[in-house]
Amino acid sequence: MTAARRRVRAPKHPLEVPPQPAPPALRQSETTVPSRSARQPRVDRLTAPVEDYLKTIYEIERAGSAAATNDIAQRLEIAPASVSGMVRRLADDGLLAYEKYRGVRLTPTGRRAALRTIRRHRVIEAYLVHALGFAWDGVHEEAERLEHAASDVLIDRMAMAIGEPVTDPHGAPIPTREGTVDETPLRTLADAAVGERVRLVRVNDEDPGLLRYLSSLGLHPDVVVRVRGRAPYDGPITLDVAGKRRQVGAALAVGLQVEAVKT
Numbered sequence: 001m002t003a004a005r006r007r008v009r010a011p012k013h014p015l016e017v018p019p020q021p022a023p024p025a026l027r028q029s030e031t032t033v034p035s036r037s038a039r040q041p042r043v044d045r046l047t048a049p050v051e052d053y054l055k056t057i058y059e060i061e062r063a064g065s066a067a068a069t070n071d072i073a074q075r076l077e078i079a080p081a082s083v084s085g086m087v088r089r090l091a092d093d094g095l096l097a098y099e100k101y102r103g104v105r106l107t108p109t110g111r112r113a114a115l116r117t118i119r120r121h122r123v124i125e126a127y128l129v130h131a132l133g134f135a136w137d138g139v140h141e142e143a144e145r146l147e148h149a150a151s152d153v154l155i156d157r158m159a160m161a162i163g164e165p166v167t168d169p170h171g172a173p174i175p176t177r178e179g180t181v182d183e184t185p186l187r188t189l190a191d192a193a194v195g196e197r198v199r200l201v202r203v204n205d206e207d208p209g210l211l212r213y214l215s216s217l218g219l220h221p222d223v224v225v226r227v228r229g230r231a232p233y234d235g236p237i238t239l240d241v242a243g244k245r246r247q248v249g250a251a252l253a254v255g256l257q258v259e260a261v262k263t
């Protein structure tokens, strides 16, 4: 089964605010004092640090909670005090909303901006692998830099050139250019039952060493494996992968998202 068939479910989060066409330029004499809404940043003019904040908060929310300052600080490797200042600014700009005692969540505008950066990241990764022959462990760092520089037109052309893939090389869904994506959390290999056949859907993309290790075990998105055994007390899980017996540790299995294969 192809990745395309897996992603036919209706998107969970339709785009709340459609992209607006650029307004005609004002002549000097027509310039007025900006209203509150006019001061809000356009999502296509955000700085790289702002885009990284929004992307990080999106990831924390995806894991199921509002984003607390400490979580953001930890992920971005920035002091919590600096994070508080930036978070306040982004809330003033209408990109984040505070949730009492819990942290912040993206507003629809903030979410649109986050998904736009994530689309760029994942299209760039897919393009580097499919058009330029990069290995899957060599694209994340490139995409981290290029995601802030590439225009939407360039990203759309790159996606078109490689046949509009629905997932990136690590199995993460690529948001559409309209800003929708289905990131329903999947089960992990750690939860699969002994005897069950599962398809590997998605792996974390951030650790090149881990990706090379998975490659050495034959573990890539779309590969079907059978769980042969599981040692007690979080011990290793034994798998059949393409006719070979393999073992993965419990900690690694938690990072491998899978779906059941109907037999």
Ligand SMILES: [Zn+2]
Pocket: 121, 125, 139, 140, 141, 143, 205, 206
């Ligand atoms: Zn990546």
